[in-house]
Amino acid sequence: MLIMISSQDKTLDSEPSLRFGRAPYFILYDIDHETWKAFENQAVYQRGGAGVAAAQFLSDKQVDAALSGRFGPNAHQSLSAAGIKMLTFDSQYDSIHAVVDAFKAGDLSEVPGS
Amino acid sequence: MKPIKIAVASGKGGTGKTMVATSLAASIQSQTPVQFLDCDVEAPNAHLFLKPEIYQTDAAVIRVPVIDHHACTACGICVQGCEFNALAKLKGKIIVFPQLCHGCGSCTRLCPEGAIHEEPREIGTLSIGVTDTGMKYFGGKLTISEPMPTPIIRQLKHKVEYEADSLSILDSPPGASCPVVATVHDADFVLLVTEPTPFGLHDLKQMLGVLSQTGSPGGVIINRDGIGDDRIEDYLKGTPYSILMRIPFQRNIAVGLAQGELLTDWLPEYKHQFQELFRIIMQVIKGEMISL
Numbered sequence: 001m002l003i004m005i006s007s008q009d010k011t012l013d014s015e016p017s018l019r020f021g022r023a024p025y026f027i028l029y030d031i032d033h034e035t036w037k038a039f040e041n042q043a044v045y046q047r048g049g050a051g052v053a054a055a056q057f058l059s060d061k062q063v064d065a066a067l068s069g070r071f072g073p074n075a076h077q078s079l080s081a082a083g084i085k086m087l088t089f090d091s092q093y094d095s096i097h098a099v100v101d102a103f104k105a106g107d108l109s110e111v112p113g114s
Numbered sequence: 115m116k117p118i119k120i121a122v123a124s125g126k127g128g129t130g131k132t133m134v135a136t137s138l139a140a141s142i143q144s145q146t147p148v149q150f151l152d153c154d155v156e157a158p159n160a161h162l163f164l165k166p167e168i169y170q171t172d173a174a175v176i177r178v179p180v181i182d183h184h185a186c187t188a189c190g191i192c193v194q195g196c197e198f199n200a201l202a203k204l205k206g207k208i209i210v211f212p213q214l215c216h217g218c219g220s221c222t223r224l225c226p227e228g229a230i231h232e233e234p235r236e237i238g239t240l241s242i243g244v245t246d247t248g249m250k251y252f253g254g255k256l257t258i259s260e261p262m263p264t265p266i267i268r269q270l271k272h273k274v275e276y277e278a279d280s281l282s283i284l285d286s287p288p289g290a291s292c293p294v295v296a297t298v299h300d301a302d303f304v305l306l307v308t309e310p311t312p313f314g315l316h317d318l319k320q321m322l323g324v325l326s327q328t329g330s331p332g333g334v335i336i337n338r339d340g341i342g343d344d345r346i347e348d349y350l351k352g353t354p355y356s357i358l359m360r361i362p363f364q365r366n367i368a369v370g371l372a373q374g375e376l377l378t379d380w381l382p383e384y385k386h387q388f389q390e391l392f393r394i395i396m397q398v399i400k401g402e403m404i405s406l
């Protein structure tokens with residue numbers, strides 16, 4: 001299973017980003033193999049529609065779930081259409097590691113409609 | 115003589131653009147017939163002062179893509195061609211986000227299968243009216259929740275007949291981004307209304323930056339004169355722009371405006387000041403004054 005977490009930087013120790021479309025980085029985490037990879041979020045540079053562009057990126061990477069602080073309306077609609085689950089976290093998690101652990105433990109809430 | 119357009123802009127919101135634009139228009143209407151354009155389509159309010167009788171209202175539309183999913187092969191060329199992320203290819207299907215679409219038509223032209231056609235989507239209205247003094251009024255209004263004012267401003271400006279000798283006054287939106295540029299880019303003169311505060315100066319600088327790109331001459335009006343400090347005067351000393359008028363910070367002005375009264379009706383002594391302002395602007399436009 002592949003999950004993508006919005007992040008302020010490009011390691012597992014990085015602070016998670018509470019924004020989805022305009023998060024600086026995305027961390028792709030493979031739950032089955034415990035491997036990961038960081039990507040710069042190109043959608044940051046978009047004038048508009050960053051949520052759609054970021055969702056397109058996740059869809060192209062065949063991600064199963066997106067984890068972020070919140071999802072805007074365009075991101076929500078795109079991720080729903082792509083069949084990608086959306087889960088949210090708040091600022092209590094200080095690293096991508098902590099968010100992954102919370103996801104595994106089932107502590108993150110799923111966004112309705114995803 | 116060619117048609118003349120005078121735009122009133124500010125940068126910072128709430129500095130008095132509409133007060134200045136409506137007062138200027140009302141002061142000169144008796145000498146020169148004026149066409150008034152309310153280009154602040156996200157929050158139009160000039161009609162509150164001019165009180166035009168509206169005799170025509172049309173829909174403002176942009177043309178957005180509609181995908182024929184039978185003909186579409188989901189090649190994704192339209193997605194890559196869209197500058198605004200209004201299209202996405204998700205689960206092998208092209209999805210349109212109409213609110214992100216600027217109506218440029220690129221996707222329709224790029225589609226190798228001819229699977230895209232365009233349909234009009236209403237994003238606001240364009241109204242035409244006339245005031246009891248015979249001033250022609252053109253007002254645009256963006257529908258609530260719609261994100262894009264610029265197409266309405268363009269369409270509003272197209273509605274106007276710019277005959278020889280006609281004089282148009284354009285009330286700009288606040289800010290210094292696309293909607294403002296769409297309003298002021300072809301103006302013969304841009305009046306910048308500001309206030310002597312850090313925020314007023316900050317945004318005035320942005321508007322002077324816009325004018326340096328469009329090449330229009332301009333001048334500054336300080337509203338709420340007496341508050342703040344001399345930072346506007348100090349800054350303008352190093353620029354080709356000067357202060358054309360000052361309107362003091364006075365409770366009595368606000369009392370009249372809050373009742374929907376034109377400044378020049380409420381305090382008629384301002385009428386002469388605006389007529390004088392217009393005379394100076396016309397001298398600059400005609401090239402009789404190179405710089406202010």
